[in-house]
Amino acid sequence: MATIKDVAKMAGVAPSTISKYINGGNVRAENAEAIRRAIAALDYHVDPFARGLKAQRNRSVGVLLPDMTAPFYGNVVMAMSRVLRERDYHCLISSYGANHGVERDNLKFMLTCGIDGLVYAPEDLSSEEFQELTANCGIPIVQIDRMIQGVEIDTVLVDNAEVVYRAVNSLIQKGHKRIAIITGPKSVYTAKERMVGYFRALADAGIYYHDDLVFSGQNDFATGYRSCQALLKLKERPTAVFTTNYDITIGFITAARERGIHIPEEVDVFGFDSVETCSMMKPPLPVVQQPDHLIGMTAAQLLLDRLDGFDGEPRIARLTCKITP
């Protein structure tokens, strides 16, 4: 590997001049040309470690997610990357597959691998664990989608309780009284908020809550699929189902259709995420549409503020979901 000294020697100038050239400083035209040629000839690349040692930054941002395959996170990351790229930051993504040990370990790594900031969607970490791991880590962290209760840092959330209230209420308005709900892990803050919206909508309509209409599992296809099987076995079937995640929705619909259950005639389904997909269905599946791009952009912006030196109180962004169609 060629070093800056090699380039300096070949170009006939001092290393510091090379450095200046690389970093956009003023260099006499003929020197610039010589340097350019030397760099090309030697195929010189700045050593990121050496540079980082001085600057203590990398121009990179870590993103730690439970599951990078969820379309929701995919869109969040895409929007986030775009904003960060404009400021010359790159994203390094890591996912922990809903595994507590891996979540801890990946967080730890992220904090010590030299990134400048972190965007984190937590799942199973306690406030204490988080504090302990991140105390003095020296980089700004933004929570997205979920939050660890008691952790006060910049956070981007959506209005879960409110939008679920509206969604469930719209089912109630259509005359449904037996409305099931299928959610991801109960312990996750976001799932709790969504449950709150569900309960409140039922309560306000004077509908009793039935324990056997509430399912929680993972945010995956199997959970939706199995819940459908279970629901069909009930003596009194629900007439509508609210699914709080895309994979759950697809799993549910697949199971229902296989069994010849007509949607929405026999079971009305109200989903979450992947509007493009759901609006293509016939009739279009009503869904809660999270502002995924906005979430990504907001998270990026909150982080950039901190990277630019902003040092105010933690900010919480509550973004509004839409209901489609």
Next chain:
Amino acid sequence: MATIKDVAKMAGVAPSTISKYINGGNVRAENAEAIRRAIAALDYHVDPFARGLKAQRNRSVGVLLPDMTAPFYGNVVMAMSRVLRERDYHCLISSYGANHGVERDNLKFMLTCGIDGLVYAPEDLSSEEFQELTANCGIPIVQIDRMIQGVEIDTVLVDNAEVVYRAVNSLIQKGHKRIAIITGPKSVYTAKERMVGYFRALADAGIYYHDDLVFSGQNDFATGYRSCQALLKLKERPTAVFTTNYDITIGFITAARERGIHIPEEVDVFGFDSVETCSMMKPPLPVVQQPDHLIGMTAAQLLLDRLDGFDGEPRIARLTCKITP
């Protein structure tokens, strides 16, 4: 940020002793204890840049993918991470969303951000571009899933042509003569191989190839959905469809079901990936099952070999797909 010197001072030993302690060397028990306490007290963390500067490695591996939301890649990455984690390497993932500029740019960044090795699923990069970008980059690179023709590095592929031959042939055996195929971008090596299998199966059975039964688009839901719409408009509809990607499969099925087309009675569907999901359907959807975990593990192993100093000829692993059920 506390440095190793601060720790040394507090513990009453030399910095080099701290270093040895951190890196698992032998240190007298009482010193070890003092060091442990000092590290805790100062909340000392090794500076990754300083360490990297010496070691020129990070114990991290980059993974560059077209689309991290595809379940196929999700599984590959999961298996890969597991193998790498055992050897204390972490994965840093980046995806370029089937965008050429971003692909180039992310590759460039990956090569200069200090990772020790790279796993790369290419899409739109020419052999020349690749050579130019990676010449002398100093880290081993493994291609997965796809390959840039003419690039000779370690590569992990599946037997695309063969398995597609078998899949299409199984449709032919069931009596189908009009078999459509829906693939991702035509330019991608893997899609080409799959087309070869398709053509060969038809040819061997003496079935004429029909241009209007061949669709290529993106590896996404919309491509599957639209292809279904298009196919239904044909005067002579296909009796079977082979979809070469999960999102395409789901898109196709969704469109078909919305239109009341029965699967498999009216259109037989043969899919790709996500066996768990497809085998849950009723009747189970036959699919090509790529050995995603094995791909990830193999890629990790090839890379680890290189990281451990192996310097032999490029190796190409052709893994065998299964057909399920």
Next chain:
DNA sequence: TTGAAAGCGTTACCAG
């Protein structure tokens, strides 16, 4: 505009 020199925080070597 340029260059010499002093770090940045860590590790490796070698003498003690």
Next chain:
DNA sequence: CTGGTAACGCTTTCAA
């Protein structure tokens, strides 16, 4: 087992 010292490659400062 320990510690002083010399790198690692780059940036920054300051004087020329």
